Amino acid sequence: MTLLQVELDDKYRLESKRIFLSGTQALVRLPMLQRERDRLQGLNTGGFISGYRGSPLGMYDHALWRAKAHLQQHDIAFVPGLNEDLAATAVWGSQQVGLFPGAKVDGVFGIWYGKGPGVDRSVDALKHANAAGTSRNGGVLALAGDDHGCQSSTLAHQSEQVFAAALIPVINPATLQDYLDLGLYGFALSRFSGCWVGFKAISETVESSASIYSDPERIQIRLPEDFEMPPGGLNIRWPDPPLEAEKRLFGPKMAAVQAFARANQLDRVVLDSKPARLGIAATGKAYLDLRQALADLGITDKDAQDLGLRIYKVAMTWPLEESGAKRFAEGLQDVLVVEEKRGFIEDQLMRILYNVDASRRPTVSGKRDERGAPLLPSEGELTPTIVAAALVARLRKLGHHSPVLEQRLARLEAFDNPVTTSTQIKLARTPFFCSGCPHNTSTRVPEGSRAMAGIGCHGMALSMPTRRTDLISHMGAEGVNWIGQSPFTTENHIFQNLGDGTYTHSGLLALRAASAAGINITYKILYNDAVAMTGGQPAEGAFNVAQIAHQVWAEGVKRLAIVSDDPSKYPQGNYFPQGATIHHRRELDAVQRELRDIKGLTVIVYDQTCAAEKRRRRKRGLYPDPAKRAFINELVCEGCGDCSQASNCVSVPPMPVTRML
Numbered sequence: 001m002t003l004l005q006v007e008l009d010d011k012y013r014l015e016s017k018r019i020f021l022s023g024t025q026a027l028v029r030l031p032m033l034q035r036e037r038d039r040l041q042g043l044n045t046g047g048f049i050s051g052y053r054g055s056p057l058g059m060y061d062h063a064l065w066r067a068k069a070h071l072q073q074h075d076i077a078f079v080p081g082l083n084e085d086l087a088a089t090a091v092w093g094s095q096q097v098g099l100f101p102g103a104k105v106d107g108v109f110g111i112w113y114g115k116g117p118g119v120d121r122s123v124d125a126l127k128h129a130n131a132a133g134t135s136r137n138g139g140v141l142a143l144a145g146d147d148h149g150c151q152s153s154t155l156a157h158q159s160e161q162v163f164a165a166a167l168i169p170v171i172n173p174a175t176l177q178d179y180l181d182l183g184l185y186g187f188a189l190s191r192f193s194g195c196w197v198g199f200k201a202i203s204e205t206v207e208s209s210a211s212i213y214s215d216p217e218r219i220q221i222r223l224p225e226d227f228e229m230p231p232g233g234l235n236i237r238w239p240d241p242p243l244e245a246e247k248r249l250f251g252p253k254m255a256a257v258q259a260f261a262r263a264n265q266l267d268r269v270v271l272d273s274k275p276a277r278l279g280i281a282a283t284g285k286a287y288l289d290l291r292q293a294l295a296d297l298g299i300t301d302k303d304a305q306d307l308g309l310r311i312y313k314v315a316m317t318w319p320l321e322e323s324g325a326k327r328f329a330e331g332l333q334d335v336l337v338v339e340e341k342r343g344f345i346e347d348q349l350m351r352i353l354y355n356v357d358a359s360r361r362p363t364v365s366g367k368r369d370e371r372g373a374p375l376l377p378s379e380g381e382l383t384p385t386i387v388a389a390a391l392v393a394r395l396r397k398l399g400h401h402s403p404v405l406e407q408r409l410a411r412l413e414a415f416d417n418p419v420t421t422s423t424q425i426k427l428a429r430t431p432f433f434c435s436g437c438p439h440n441t442s443t444r445v446p447e448g449s450r451a452m453a454g455i456g457c458h459g460m461a462l463s464m465p466t467r468r469t470d471l472i473s474h475m476g477a478e479g480v481n482w483i484g485q486s487p488f489t490t491e492n493h494i495f496q497n498l499g500d501g502t503y504t505h506s507g508l509l510a511l512r513a514a515s516a517a518g519i520n521i522t523y524k525i526l527y528n529d530a531v532a533m534t535g536g537q538p539a540e541g542a543f544n545v546a547q548i549a550h551q552v553w554a555e556g557v558k559r560l561a562i563v564s565d566d567p568s569k570y571p572q573g574n575y576f577p578q579g580a581t582i583h584h585r586r587e588l589d590a591v592q593r594e595l596r597d598i599k600g601l602t603v604i605v606y607d608q609t610c611a612a613e614k615r616r617r618r619k620r621g622l623y624p625d626p627a628k629r630a631f632i633n634e635l636v637c638e639g640c641g642d643c644s645q646a647s648n649c650v651s652v653p654p655m656p657v658t659r660m661l
């Protein structure tokens with residue numbers, strides 16, 4: 001047997017039909033597939049991608065940069081946004097191509113991406129763009145990186161309700177194959193209905209890898225035959241009075257979404273029984289939890305049919321397609337909705353079924369059962385065992401008492417929640433700065449002061465008692481809570497940490513707000529020359545320290561200090577604003593003591609490159625190796641641990657005394 005010729009780039013070569021890739025890579029492949037489909041249909045389209053990084057879509061930009069040549073071949077432009085809402089506006093712009101003469105393409109399909117809080121902060125842009133609509137040969141997918149488990153966020157996120165508030169239909173894919181298939185359906189839905197289409201990307205899926213089929217012709221898209229397109233269509237136009245846009249959105253655009261989902265059966269019964277009595281509707285990752293729960297309970301498809309189960313895999317979670325939902329519920333006694341976070345499908349299903357003849361209407365449970373008792377939690381994440389418990393409870397309610405199922409469930413639950421004894425040690429693995437991280441030094445505050453944290457790696461100071469750093473806000477509002485606190489406290493002053501990535505994204509405005517409000521605050525702009533927490537991307541525009549210094553100077557700072565590990569590197573002359581002073585980091589404490597006593601807005605720009613970035617750059621020969629290295633002399637070390645404390649560095653542990661004796 002000859003081995004297959006396999007190359008790393010196969011995932012982006014359209015000739016390869018079965019490919020192994022990660023979720024992030026699938027989202028890079030998707031627009032290429034769309035371009036290829038268009039080409040096969042004689043359409044000369046282009047693609048436009050913009051958004052802002054943040055887990056679980058933290059590495060999407062990296063993957064897009066790496067695939068640059070492939071994207072270019074497919075006429076796809078990637079322009080990272082300065083922040084999410086500006087990126088959304090740029091993608092809106094991609095739909096405006098063709099409104100005026102000069103268009104070089106038949107249409108531009110767009111992808112917007114953002115982490116959950118990025119969706120939140122972009123709602124104004126999303127509402128405007130969705131009301132305006134997409135172009136006929138364009139279409140937009142809005143990727144929402146939702147961190148359901150709050151693994152890397154300040155809040156757990158779910159974007160469905162936000163999209164629905166903007167009347168943006170939502171697709172919730174369960175697998176990587178769904179990413180490609182439903183992604184293509186999503187573009188088609190967007191073109192047909194004139195709506196943007198929300199597309200969920202949660203860590204479990206986007207960070208997984210799979211071998212999937214990728215073929216531009218795999219999906220056969222049907223245009224609805226039972227929908228009458230209004231004169232003038234549903235796509236973007238200009239001029240477009242707001243109330244007409246609203247009428248179009250509420251009326252025919254929403255109807256078109258339903259018609260498209262109906263014609264293409266986006267939501268499908270994937271398992272049925274004759275007769276069926278318990279229906280389970282599930283979506284996204286929760287659908288996989290359900291399948292795992294069935295497997296863990298030892299329920300095969302045949303057993304499921306004997307039990308009278310019907311499973312409905314919902315792909316478009318909003319607006320829930322009504323005819324399919326009614327067909328699914330027909331003849332059932334009971335419906336269980338399995339979805340992660342707040343109930344979303346459940347409420348819609350209740351509404352859809354409410355007016356169905358009461359004698360033919362099943363009870364619906366999900367987050368709660370029919371008596372209002374909690375069933376599936378909204379908080380945290382679901383697990384197959386949690387779903388298994390809900391399933392067994394519903395079967396019990398239908399009169400199916402199976403000792404075997406109960407026993408299996410008890411085993412699963414025991415496995416999930418092992419008994420803890422008092423002798424067990426509870427270990428928490430808290431995050432910490434990398435060795436050599438500038439935040440080890442920069443986040444110190446002088447005796448008698450405290451600091452507030454911001455979004456970014458430096459936020460880890462929150463868990464370090466020596467840093468006297470408490471409270472955090474969302475990205476771009478750093479320090480602004482002090483405007484509301486300071487009039488009512490005897491505390492005179494606060495330090496506020498702000499990463500250079502966040503400063504560029506939105507933080508400059510927070511600083512302006514502090515200046516306008518006249519509060520006593522010292523911003524510490526932590527210039528580590530990287531958006532470190534999301535993977536070391538450059539901040540958009542790549543401002544250097546001097547540019548930032550001039551920008552904040554113009555905001556009316558009362559005192560500006562530049563602190564660096566190497567102050568000698570700056571050019572002489574008017575490199576920094578006239579009033580700025582330059583210091584070695586050894587002087588940080590003294591500088592902070594001075595600035596905290598000055599009334600109004602003061603700023604320190606702390607300049608030291610991210611340690612992980614230095615390592616990366618050194619490997620590529622782009623950063624000098626240090627000429628000087630520090631060692632602990634074991635012969636004279638007394639193991640007091642002072643150096644460990646002072647450096648705050650995880651690589652500088654005290655010497656064990658026994659070794660020295």
Ligand SMILES: Cc1ncc(C[n+]2csc(CCOP(=O)(O)OP(=O)(O)O)c2C)c(N)n1
Binds near residue numbers: 499532
């Ligand atoms: C609105 C929003 N978008 C994206 C993120 C994801 N995010 C978390 S930390 C971070 C980077 C912060 O970088 P920087 O301010 O430079 O601080 P550093 O990590 O370098 O210390 C980003 C983009 C977020 N939390 N909120």
